[in-house]
Amino acid sequence: MDNDSPTSGDAEIVGQVVAGDVHAFEHLLRKYQNHVLILLKKHLPYDHIEETAQDVFIRAYKSLPTFRGESSFKQWLSTIAVRTCYDFWRKHYKSRELPMSSLTEKNQVWLEEAISAQASQSFHEQSLQKEAREILDWALDRLSAADRMVLELVYLEGYSLRETADLLGWSIANVKVRSFRSRKKLHKLLTQAKLR
Amino acid sequence: MNPPKIEPEVLQAILRKAYQEKENVEVGDQWQQEVMRRVRELGTLQPTPTFPEMLEQLVWRLAPVTCLLIFGLTVLFAVSDFTSGYEVFQLFMNGTEELTFALFAGL
Numbered sequence A: 001m002d003n004d005s006p007t008s009g010d011a012e013i014v015g016q017v018v019a020g021d022v023h024a025f026e027h028l029l030r031k032y033q034n035h036v037l038i039l040l041k042k043h044l045p046y047d048h049i050e051e052t053a054q055d056v057f058i059r060a061y062k063s064l065p066t067f068r069g070e071s072s073f074k075q076w077l078s079t080i081a082v083r084t085c086y087d088f089w090r091k092h093y094k095s096r097e098l099p100m101s102s103l104t105e106k107n108q109v110w111l112e113e114a115i116s117a118q119a120s121q122s123f124h125e126q127s128l129q130k131e132a133r134e135i136l137d138w139a140l141d142r143l144s145a146a147d148r149m150v151l152e153l154v155y156l157e158g159y160s161l162r163e164t165a166d167l168l169g170w171s172i173a174n175v176k177v178r179s180f181r182s183r184k185k186l187h188k189l190l191t192q193a194k195l196r
Numbered sequence B: 001m002n003p004p005k006i007e008p009e010v011l012q013a014i015l016r017k018a019y020q021e022k023e024n025v026e027v028g029d030q031w032q033q034e035v036m037r038r039v040r041e042l043g044t045l046q047p048t049p050t051f052p053e054m055l056e057q058l059v060w061r062l063a064p065v066t067c068l069l070i071f072g073l074t075v076l077f078a079v080s081d082f083t084s085g086y087e088v089f090q091l092f093m094n095g096t097e098e099l100t101f102a103l104f105a106g107l
Helices: A010-016 A022-043 A046-066 A075-094 A106-115 A121-126 A129-143 A145-156 A161-168 A172-195 B007-020 B029-044 B051-079 B082-105
Strands: none
Touching: A010 A022, A010 A046, A010 A075, A022 A046, A022 A075, A022 A145, A022 B029, A046 A075, A046 B029, A075 A161, A121 B007, A129 A145, A129 A172, A129 B007, A145 A161, A145 A172, A145 B007, A161 A172
16 A cells, blocks of 8 residues: 555546546555545444445546645545535435434433533543444434534534535535534433433 | 533533544455446546537537427428418508508598
């Protein structure tokens, strides 16, 4: 793998691919497959990652003629990956192919403890990540695709509003408003779940 | 009953940690081969067309519709008796003028 090659080399490879050398695309595929997989694993269910990663690279290949080199290839590819994730959730929320996860009693007890423990460090140490993940998945399942993506990028991954806007192709104002609303929705969901 | 107050920072920290710690995904050579197979199927890329090229494409796309329209109108004029229709119109117009003059003259 040529992970150490400079980013400037990417533009040359892109030029080769656009000029007709299809095989040169394999260099980009090998170099950035891990980056794309790491990005996708945060946003998608485990069993959909491989297939969606393929779609990301196919989409990138088709869009290569539009790559102007204004940003790095990695950043450009990240944008395609994030938008592919967004499209994935839009499609799946429309058809509701994925079953909505339900909150078990164990999850509710965990949530109760998480909320009542306030800033207790011991809770952080002892808490089971699996349960936290289940609760998070449960709450995210109940948000729209747009709310989900904004929440994941801003609230959970710590991207700035501008970075999120660039990744999703939205205006900063839109990201700001949606981020605020989706955060409120998440808190409401978790609070209501605790009250049940 | 008012909902209990959640400390957003605490909850965010817990959820963020859970979010980050998802299991890793690894793909093998077969996955890469599958992507490259799909890429080869797509073939070589076409460069993004410039504005005159896009205009040309649009013109060629509209050309069959334009031809069909011209052909259709030609057939329509050939089938419907255009000349006699015009003559009837002229007759009507002339007739109206005469009638108007006759009325004006009080005849």
